[in-house]
Amino acid sequence: MSAIDTLPPLSEVIKRHQLSARKSLGQNFLLDLNLTARIARVAGDLSQTDVLEVGPGPGGLTRGLLAEGARRVLAVEKDARCLPALAEISEAYPGRLEVIEGDALEVDSAAHLTPPYAICANLPYNVGTELLVRWLTPPEWPPAWQSLTLMFQKEVAERIVAEPGSKAYGRLALLAQWRCDARIALTLPPGAFTPPPKVSSAVVHLTALPAPRFEADPKVLERVVAAAFNQRRKMLRAALKSLSPQIQDHLAEAGIAPTERAERVPLEQFCALARSLASA
Structure with a gap:
């Protein structure tokens, strides 16, 4: 695995900071930095854009976003154990990473970002769907964000892009597709994560439409x-x-x-x- 920056491999960072993933926080760490950089590229050109990342953990995707040229990343992390590792990334990328300790369901992230911004995250499994629904249902449309690049369990990702007539088709598909273009950009096996989850994961990319696809309250x-x-x-x-x-x-x-x-x-x-x- 080739390096994407001058920082140590993530496996070394996790060992040094004793960052075992916690099931209670929905944590599954993605250690392959080439893979995190690939996910960052799915989000597109971020050189002129602020990026919100939720649940960065030890910072694999954070490093991918910064190495791929994101103008600025705001990372919201609930697990205080991860803050020293994220501080090291901040030092390596001066002025481009801000870390807020807190629950993404409670933090007013928008107050720290210049719109239109992008959201890119390997979402904690236990809050991923709730966050997506919040981002898809702001008080006004178009929203402050321009795109969402999000990691979900593969089953959830399939529900977002599902077509009528399929078992996966439901509220999430309608909510997402009414106001966005949505596609599955990448599928990852359980072995890509530490610890490996029981299911495969997938990266979904959603682009906000200027107006909903069809008129409705x-x-x-x-x-x-x-x-x-x-x-x-x-x-x-x-x-x-x-x-x-x-x-x-x-x-x-x-x-x-x-x-x-x-x-x-x-x-x-x-x-x-x-x-x-x-x-x-």
Whole structure:
């Protein structure tokens, strides 16, 4: 494994700072620096962009981002044990890395970044989906971020890019694809991590669209999608009856058969249904 910078190999850093991964924090460290640099390249040209990284751990992806030319990285790390290792990276890249100790679900990261910024992270498994949903549902669109390059369990990644008719298709796919272009850029086996997780992982790249793909009120669309997929085995006339006494009329207006099931309805028709309900 060739070096990407003058700092020691990550295995040495972890040993020196006694950074055993903690399951309670959803930690699985990616030690191959060539791989972390490859993930950074998925994010595109970051030379004129601030980057938010959540859960940097010992700093493998942090080093990849900085070595690939990111203008500035803001790393939010909950595990205080990792801070000395991150401080060493900060010294090696003067003025380009800021580290905040804290929980990414509670820290106001945007206050420390110049928009539009990129988000790139090997997300802790236990908070990854919640963070993604937050980033996809800001008060206003377009958001302060321009792209998301995120590592998930492969199963979650497949749910983000899923198409109608597949078992993976659901709320996450609709939420992501309504406002973003989404693709799986990279798949990684369990052996790439320390400790190896029980499942494969994948890097998803999402690019924010200037406006949602189809017109719809976000809150109404969310209610429709949540109700539809909470009872995904039911026909929509039954799954959505709590939304309106005239749900069959609204379904007809949106061009959806009342006997259809949620997993077969494309995004455009969900948006049409949300518009019909909102206008009632």
